[in-house]
Amino acid sequence: DAKTTQPPSMDCAEGRAANLPCNHSTISGNEYVYWYRQIHSQGPQYIIHGLKNNETNEMASLIITEDRKSSTLILPHATLRDTAVYYCIVADSWGKLQFGAGTQVVVTP
Amino acid sequence: DTGVSQNPRHKITKRGQNVTFRCDPISEHNRLYWYRQTLGQGPEFLTYFQNEAQLEKSRLLSDRFSAERPKGSFSTLEIQRTEQGDSAMYLCASSQAFGLNTEAFFGQGTRLTVV
Numbered sequence: 664d665a666k667t668t669q670p671p672s673m674d675c676a677e678g679r680a681a682n683l684p685c686n687h688s689t690i691s692g693n694e695y696v697y698w699y700r701q702i703h704s705q706g707p708q709y710i711i712h713g714l715k716n717n718e719t720n721e722m723a724s725l726i727i728t729e730d731r732k733s734s735t736l737i738l739p740h741a742t743l744r745d746t747a748v749y750y751c752i753v754a755d756s757w758g759k760l761q762f763g764a765g766t767q768v769v770v771t772p
Numbered sequence: 773d774t775g776v777s778q779n780p781r782h783k784i785t786k787r788g789q790n791v792t793f794r795c796d797p798i799s800e801h802n803r804l805y806w807y808r809q810t811l812g813q814g815p816e817f818l819t820y821f822q823n824e825a826q827l828e829k830s831r832l833l834s835d836r837f838s839a840e841r842p843k844g845s846f847s848t849l850e851i852q853r854t855e856q857g858d859s860a861m862y863l864c865a866s867s868q869a870f871g872l873n874t875e876a877f878f879g880q881g882t883r884l885t886v887v
Binding site: 695697705706707708709712748750756757758759760761762763764765 | 776803805807813814815816817820827828863865867869874875876877878879880881
């Protein structure tokens with residue numbers, strides 16, 4: 664079973680920041696938080712991952728709470744091409760990913 | 773190198789037939805994963821390899837399923853005596869595991885339809 668809880672869906676206006684929450688209250692000390700997204704009919708795409716520090720790359724920022732029980736993925740300026748299912752995943756260093764149902768994000772003009 | 777390659781992209785087969793899918797990972801990636809995804813669900817882990825060694829198999833992988841990765845390069849996933857419930861997208865991913873950098877890159881998948 665997936666170890667994360669995400670809202671099933673959310674809408675975001677184009678050009679605005681999208682903040683995607685994720686709860687992972689049972690995360691253990693050696694597990695990482697990964698975010699992937701999947702655009703319809705394509706394979707999942709890696710976005711970002713982190714252990715306990717906040718992370719930023721060219722796609723997004725990842726904010727992990729100090730107790731590591733939750734995190735937020737931030738897409739700073741959402742575009743229509745960001746419409747996808749976003750998966751928050753907790754995994755150990757072997758990289759085996761256990762996907763949940765994810766959050767369907769719809770970016771509207 | 774353009775990423776993880778999966779072949780075929782689509783496969784339609786009759787119930788009871790055997791099918792084999794191929795995955796070519798990103799060069800020098802030593803880990804390779806297989807997942808299955810049905811409509812409306814997230815991908816489900818099936819199995820993974822570290823080089824040529826198969827390290828873990830999900831209980832979803834029944835005796836009709838077998839995966840190999842000879843020489844630690846490409847991998848094949850075979851399904852024997854296919855059933856309608858095997859209809860799904862089969863996804864392959866690879867990663868280069870060193871330090872903290874273990875993000876996996878996925879292929880476009882093979883969509884299997886069993887009729």
